[in-house]
């Protein structure tokens with residue numbers, strides 16, 4: 001069996017000021033092709049957990065393995081390279097550059113030859129029903145279109161693990177459904193997907209749900225997929 005795309009073991013994190021311990025020994029595996037939905041009340045530390053899983057924040061203790069590689073020994077350059085080539089991120093605020101076109105935003109983080117990246121980006125945008133919007137400035141697109149472009153951007157380097165923090169928050173149901181379909185497609189291609197979301201709609205695509213409470217993942221319940229979903 002292949003290594004988990006993400007393996008967190010005994011992860012702890014406290015923030016200096018106020019001395020709050022946010023994570024108290026989190027254990028989580030996400031396997032290739034699996035979609036895990038991370039839930040928890042506001043302020044419980046979901047974003048903190050995602051930034052640790054995404055190698056943007058170092059934990060105080062515990063291990064973070066990406067594709068079986070222990071990241072503790074990696075320096076900043078190696079962490080940055082791992083982030084760029086093996087991880088994809090989607091945030092609540094799509095973080096697109098408004099003055100750049102849709103395709104320019106998707107290609108921006110591409111590693112390797114530009115021409116190939118542009119072809120892949122154009123294919124992805126076409127697959128998202130955005131072929132006609134390829135050269136539109138991001139600021140002129142709807143929130144749902146921008147978030148679909150943000151997912152395409154996260155996939156440009158063919159990451160093994162996709163990490164999404166509140167990716168459908170504020171979107172109407174149809175747009176949210178389209179964004180979630182992209183995650184489902186990414187998982188069908190063998191990518192692992194970890195989504196933190198307050199929206200129950202995330203349950204439509206999740207294989208598992210884990211709940212963060214008091215610094216630990218306290219529940220790990222299979223999600224029933226509704227008929228026809």
Ligand SMILES: Nc1ncnc2c1ncn2[C@@H]1O[C@H](COP(=O)(O)OP(=O)(O)OP(=O)(O)O)[C@@H](O)[C@H]1O
Pocket residue numbers: 015016017020022040041042043044045046047048049
């Ligand atoms: N850089 C930081 N410095 C100090 N405290 C922080 C920092 N980042 C987060 N925190 C604190 O850690 C706790 C968890 O925050 P986090 O954003 O991870 O929660 P969350 O579950 O994602 O919340 P929400 O659902 O509201 O987005 C909060 O009390 C927050 O104030």
